[in-house]
Amino acid sequence: MSGVAQGGWLVIAGLGPGDWQLVTPEVEEALAEATDIIGYIPYVARVPDRAGLVKHASDNRVEIDRARHALELATRGRRVVVVSSGDPGVFAMASAVFEALEAGPEAWRALDLRVLPGITAMLAASARAGAPLGHDFCAINLSDNLKPWVLIEKRLRLAVEGDFAMAFYNPRSKSRPEGFARTLDLLNETCGDRRPVIFARAVSTPDEELRVVPLPECTPEMADMRTVVIVGSSRTRIIARDKAGERSPIVYTPRSVPV
Amino acid sequence: MSGVAQGGWLVIAGLGPGDWQLVTPEVEEALAEATDIIGYIPYVARVPDRAGLVKHASDNRVEIDRARHALELATRGRRVVVVSSGDPGVFAMASAVFEALEAGPEAWRALDLRVLPGITAMLAASARAGAPLGHDFCAINLSDNLKPWVLIEKRLRLAVEGDFAMAFYNPRSKSRPEGFARTLDLLNETCGDRRPVIFARAVSTPDEELRVVPLPECTPEMADMRTVVIVGSSRTRIIARDKAGERSPIVYTPRSVPV
Structure with a gap:
């Protein structure tokens, strides 16, 4: 006996950056079939209400409790979608659910469980911006809530040494105002050039803002928790779109590196 | 006079890994409004025929010619979608289009141009597989067609030193059979453990295959041009789903690294 009620399932789904035009049809379908939606308050709020749908919104930093709750509900036969912004596998709920699953009762392993990808930030x-990640790149979570800051610094130095482009998630929050300032100092010291940095805030939402700033001119206040930061490699280029500068420039990293 | 005919536009769109359930509504809409589809033969073939739609399919390795053709057509007033598999900004057509645009006539810079993201491989x-990229990771194109092999090796060593998970695009082709063998040698030598490696072939298509193999047991033949390879970090974990091994295990990288 598996301990799992018939008909229950758990889907861990990515809602993309905000606009419904960026939600995949398979995620839309899972949301339509769900009995329960679980996630961080603003992401749960994105899912439209309908009769028979129970929404369980929780605050930030309770990911493991939320994951256990989702696993329990699915085990009892509910059809549960855990929602993340972006892609659930990139600094989002999928790893939290698997941490809870691994530590939990054996029955959870028999669950019908799927991860549905999304457009990550x-x-x-x-x-x-163009194609700043068109060559080799790294994705780094700048929050030191779950890892030591020295490890973040080590990875930043190695990424610069390898001339990777870099994408930073969770660059800065009210409770962690200093990490991103240190990151900018480190990058200025190790890169020593004017490579473009992209501050992309709330892309595809009404609050969208995009700024392209040369590295030495970046300041910590340019980022907040709704911003993803992309730092070019030494080869990343800018194409001006018009002389007046009214249209955003195109930022791209060429595919090739000459021998 | 800008040299650009009224009404033309250029969209560089990601078709995702294969299944239409993974194509975003905004990409679907652009395809529906297009007069011309341009891209590599198998990707253009994915777009359904309809009256008034001209499909321009070209072979691999002619990306810059293809990009120029797309820019010219849009300048003449056509509504052009350049299609890539996955996301156009990740080892795909977006950088090629911007390389052509930067080197081309000034008029091209005035074009109405958008990049539409997709679910990358x-x-x-x-x-x-679960959530193997749930912590910091690198994406590396293993093809040395456009960069020296020594740079690939350098990046692999730095990625291992930083304990990043790694995703490899274009791991192996008929014309480049040796690079992936060298990659596996380098990883075995530098990692020195049995971390899981995921070989994911043609995900979401009828040809989908997923294998999870401990690093020392990997062989070059496990990858081809339709495979994306994900190598865990030293902390990546496996959860067996049943004792018989009939269901694929879950592979995930925990969010945290202890101090």
């Missing part, structure tokens, strides 16, 4: 931002 | 693969 760095790729939505990259598309708006 | 590594995120489709990651979702199928």
Whole structure:
């Protein structure tokens, strides 16, 4: 006996950066079939209400409790969608659900469980700016809530040494105002050039803002928790679109590196 | 006079990994409004025929010619969609179009031009496997057609040193059979553990295959041009789903690294 009620399932779905035009049809379908939606308050709020749908919104930083709750509901036969912004596998709920699953009762392993990808913030931002991630790149979570800051610094130095472009998630929050300032200092010291940095805030929402700033002119206040930051490699280029500068320039990283 | 005919536009769109359930509504809309579709033969073939739609399919390795053709057509007033598999900004057509645009006539800069993101192969693969990219990671194109092999090796070593998970695009082709063998040698030598490697082939298509193999047991033949390879970090974990091993295990990288 597996301990799992018939008909229950758990889907961990990515809602993309905000606009419904960026939600995949398979995610839309899972949301339509769900009995329960679970996630961080603003992401749950994105899912339209309908009869029979129970929404469980929780605050930030309770990811493991939320994951356990989702696993329990699915085990009892509910059809549960855990929603993340962007892609659930990139600094979002999928790893939290698997951490809870691994530590939980054996029955949870028999669940019908699927992860449905979404458009992650760095790729939505990259598309708006041009193609800054068109060559090898790294994705780094700048929050030191779950890892030591020295490890973040080590990774930044190695990424610069390898001349990767970089995408930063969670660059700065009210409770962590200093990390991003240190990141900019480190990048200025190690890169030593004027490579473009893209500050992409709330892409595809009414609050969208996009700024392209040369590295030495970046300041910590340019980023907040709704911003993804993309730092070019040494080869990243800017194409001006008009002389007046009214249209955003195109930022792209060429595919090739000469021998 | 800008040299650009009224009404033309250029969209560089990502078709996702294969299944139409993974194509975003905004890409679907652009395809519906297009007069011309341009791209690599198998990607153009994915777009359904309809009256008034001209499809321009070209072979691999002619990306710059293809990009110029797309820019010319849009300048003449056509509504052009350049299609890529996955996301156009990740080892796909967006950078090629911007390389052509930067080198081309001034008029091209005035074009109405948008990049529409898609579900890139590594995120489709990651979702199928669990959440192997749930912590910091790198994306590396293993093809040395456009960059020296020594740079690829350098990046691999730095990625291992930083304990990033890694996603490899274009791991192996008939014309480049050796690079992936060298990559596996380098990883075995530098990682020195049995971390899981995911070979995800043609995810979301009828040809989908997913294999999870401990690093020392990987062989070059496990990858081809339709495979994306994900290598875990030293902390990546496996959760067995049943004792018989009939269901694929879950592979995930925990969010945290202890101090």
